[in-house]
Amino acid sequence: MSRLLSYRFTLLVLLGLLLSVAAERVPGRQLSLAPLLALTVPLWLVLTGLMALYWALRRRRITLLPLAVLVLAWPQVQRGLPLHAAGLRALASGYVSDSLAQQARPGATLRLLSANVRIFNVYAQLRKPDPAAPANFISWLAASRADVLCLQEFYQEPPGTRSADGSLFRVGERVGAESGRQVFVSKSLTNSSGAQFGLAIFSRFPIVGRGEIAFGRLSQNHAMWVDVAGPGPLDTVRIFNAHLQSMSIDESDLVKASSSKAGFESKGRGLLGRFIRGAAARAWQADTLLAHIRRAPYPVLLAGDFNDVPYSYAYTVLAGQLQNAWATTGFGPGNTYHGSLPPLLRIDQQFAGSPWQVLGCRIHTEIPYSDHFPVEAVYELRN
Structure with missing residues (x-):
């Protein structure tokens, strides 16, 4: 590669990174290609690092340019690939910052677990690979040390x-x-036999307030909140539980589209259209959710299945106002999707508003009962 061509390629890479980062701030309903461009941020970050290495090995002063861009873009790196020592220790020890929680002020910490439970595999086709999955998952949640559980795709059969x-x-x-625990179930559907579907929050602290956020109409994709009264310094806090629009991507269609030219021609356009429509819906839902969060009278925690990766508009607008638990204390990509779609998808998130401090976050990859791994984090309320 000639020096002039190398210079031009370097500038092209930096321009690509700039445009892809800018695309994270553009809702899909305004520019349909913005969500796709935002997904390429990790590619441009890797290329920027490679160009910095390329020029450094040649001892060229232009090395400073991609290096400076990487420094400025470091929050983007941490967004998708946090490398915190505390997160590495948590991975090695298998717990969620218990030692840090013990050092916090008594009564000032809250342990939050969030999980998309996939209706506890109530249907035979879901539990076929593991008939014991429903019982094991429910028992695991019941035994959890978390103070608050936020569950999506919830299912229960009430008494009677x-x-x-x-x-x-x-x-x-x-x-x-x-x-x-006390419980608030936000029902999006009750079937003819009385079984309930929706979202749920379970709390060991008293629930003193509650509400629902319908994105147009109350469907499976909506949000809910509770106010819980904690002991001592914790006082009252508001906890949001959200399930944003699904990616609407069938795994078999994705496999067909990526396996052959004919499969791409038959399935590719449909997959692209569903992704663009889903991204536009999630952008609007994230804006709606953020408006409610800004009006909250108490310190806020937010958890849920956001169906979007860290390089997206929905994530960006929420992370602009709140701390992301994994990005703040985790180590590695933190994939939460447990399925056959591409790996390293962190689509389940927890966020904390001021004055919360994230003490630690863990993704329970050892819990295989759903197509999502549970996320657990410990927070301290700081003065």
Whole structure:
């Protein structure tokens, strides 16, 4: 590669990085290609690093240019690939910052667990690979040390209903009262037999306020919140639980589109259209959610299935106002999607507003009962 061509390629890479980062701030409803361009941020970051290395090996002064850009773009690196020592220790030890929580002021910490439970695999086709998955998942949640659980794609059979599984899906009782937690279920659907679908928050602290946020109409994709009264310094805090628009991408279609030219021609356009429409919906939902968060009278925690990666508009607008738990204390990409789509997808998030301090965050990759891994974090309320 000639020197002139190398210079031009370097400038092209830096321009690509600039445009892709700018695209994170453009909602898909304004520019349909913006979500796709934002997804390329990691590629441009890698190329920028390679160009810095290329010029450094040749001892050229232009090395300073990609290096300076990398320094300025370091928050982008940390967004997708945080490298915190505390996160590495948590991965090695298998717990969520217990030692840090013990050093915090008594009564000033809150442990939050969030999980997309995929209706606890209630349907036979979901539990076929592991018939014991529903019982194991419910038992694991009931035994969790978390103070608050935020669950998406929730399912329960309340008292008075019957199923072939007896009382297996009396989740409100098992994870709630029997485990010392109060519960608020935001129902998006109640079927003919009385079974409930929606979102749920379980809390060991008293629930003193509650509400729902419908994105147009109350569907599976909506948000909810509770105010919980904690002991001592914790006082009252508001916790949001959200499930944003699905990516609407069928895994089999993705496999076909990537396996052959014919598959790409038959499935590629449909996949692209669904992704663009989903990104536009999530952008609007994130803006709506953020408006509610800004009006909250108490310190805020936000958890949920956002169906979007860190390089997206939805993530960007929320991270602009709140700390992301994994990006603040984690180590590595932190994939939360447990399926056959491309790996390293962190689409389940927890965020904290001021004056919360994130003490630690862990992704429970050892819990395989859903197509999402649970996320757990510990927070301290600072003065």
